[in-house]
Amino acid sequence: MSESHGFTRRAALAAICAVGLQLAFNGRARAESPAAAPAAHTEWNSLQPEEQKILSRYGDKWNTLAPEQQQRLLRGARRWQSMSPEQRERAQQRYKRWRELTPEQRELARQRWHRFRELTPEQQQRIRQGYRGFKNLTPEQRQHMRERWQNATPEQRQKWLEKRRERQGKRHPPPPAP
Secondary structure (H helix, E strand, O other): OOHHHHHHHHHHHHHHHHHHHHHHHHHOOOOOOOOOOOOOOOOHHHOOHHHHHHOHHHOOOHHHOOHHHHHHHHHHHHHHHHOOHHHHHHHHHHHHHHHHOOHHHHHHHHHHHHHHHOOOHHHHHHHHHHHHHHHOOOHHHHHHHHHHHHHOOHHHHHHHHHHHHHHHHHHOOOOOOO
8 A cells, every 4th residue: 555545544534533523623612611710790881892792692681691601702702803804704604514514413523522622632633633634635535535434334444443543553652661
């Protein structure tokens, strides 16, 4: 097998995992660390004018929202304010894609995101690299890889994953025993 086929398979496997993760990652706000003290209620009139503009659809009911929900919305509004126009455009596109998912697809994406967050930073980085490699392929190559994966039997998929793990183990051998 040539090295390009090996890279292609690695990229496909990583991409399959990463696509779902990216949807969850980009479509949802990151989980925040739990606060030491409960969130305080924030009055609508105490918000900055730009925050009120961004959150205008909540204006009528803002004072009745739970403090935790108010804080999540405020964090999102502040994050939005800090984005460049290009970042805002990408965020709107991701949100649109998220809204088009079925409830089952959203739940699957959430589960994948939670599993991704449990990985070590090194494992997360490998997935990100594989995803970038997949995105660098031509649309035809990506489609071919998707079709091969979708048409594979569970046994073939498992075998591909095991080969990938073997190759990774050879590139990243475990540290020597003391």
